Amino acid sequence: xxxxxxxxxAKQRAAFETQMSExxxxxxxxxxxxxQEQRAAEHEEAxxxxxxxxxxxxxxxxxxxAAIAACAEHGKTGLHCYRCSYCNGWHLTSKPERx
Numbered sequence: 403x404x405x406x407x408x409x410x411x412a413k414q415r416a417a418f419e420t421q422m423s424e425x426x427x428x429x430x431x432x433x434x435x436x437x438q439e440q441r442a443a444e445h446e447e448a449x450x451x452x453x454x455x456x457x458x459x460x461x462x463x464x465x466x467x468a469a470i471a472a473c474a475e476h477g478k479t480g481l482h483c484y485r486c487s488y489c490n491g492w493h494l495t496s497k498p499e500r501x
Contacts, residue, residue, distance in 0.1 A: 450488050459491035466492035 460466040466483035473481055473494075482499045483492050 454486050454488040454491075454493070457493045459486070459489060459493065461491060463492055466494060469494060 458469070460469060460483070463483060463485075470481045470483060473479075480496055481494050482497070483494055484500075485491075486493050
């Protein structure tokens with residue numbers, strides 16, 4: 403805890419103001435903005451990987467439904483297909499259909 407004397411507080415304030423005036427806040431904010439943009443891009447790429455790139459892609463709905471039928475022959479039921487917003491292809495899911 404700092405001193406309660408007004409002169410000590412004034413010295414602390416002057417030291418803080420000097421330190422702040424020496425900082426280039428413009429570059430600090432620019433670095434932070436670049437960091438946030440990079441993090442957003444990494445997040446978007448991770449979402450794309452999980453939602454699209456790690457899954458089998460089918461060119462059309464008929465191919466996806468044929469794959470569902472093939473899976474059903476091997477005992478895997480409850481699959482649905484959906485159009486991917488990233489690649490515009492079709493993927494399979496076991497989640498209930500959205501309406």
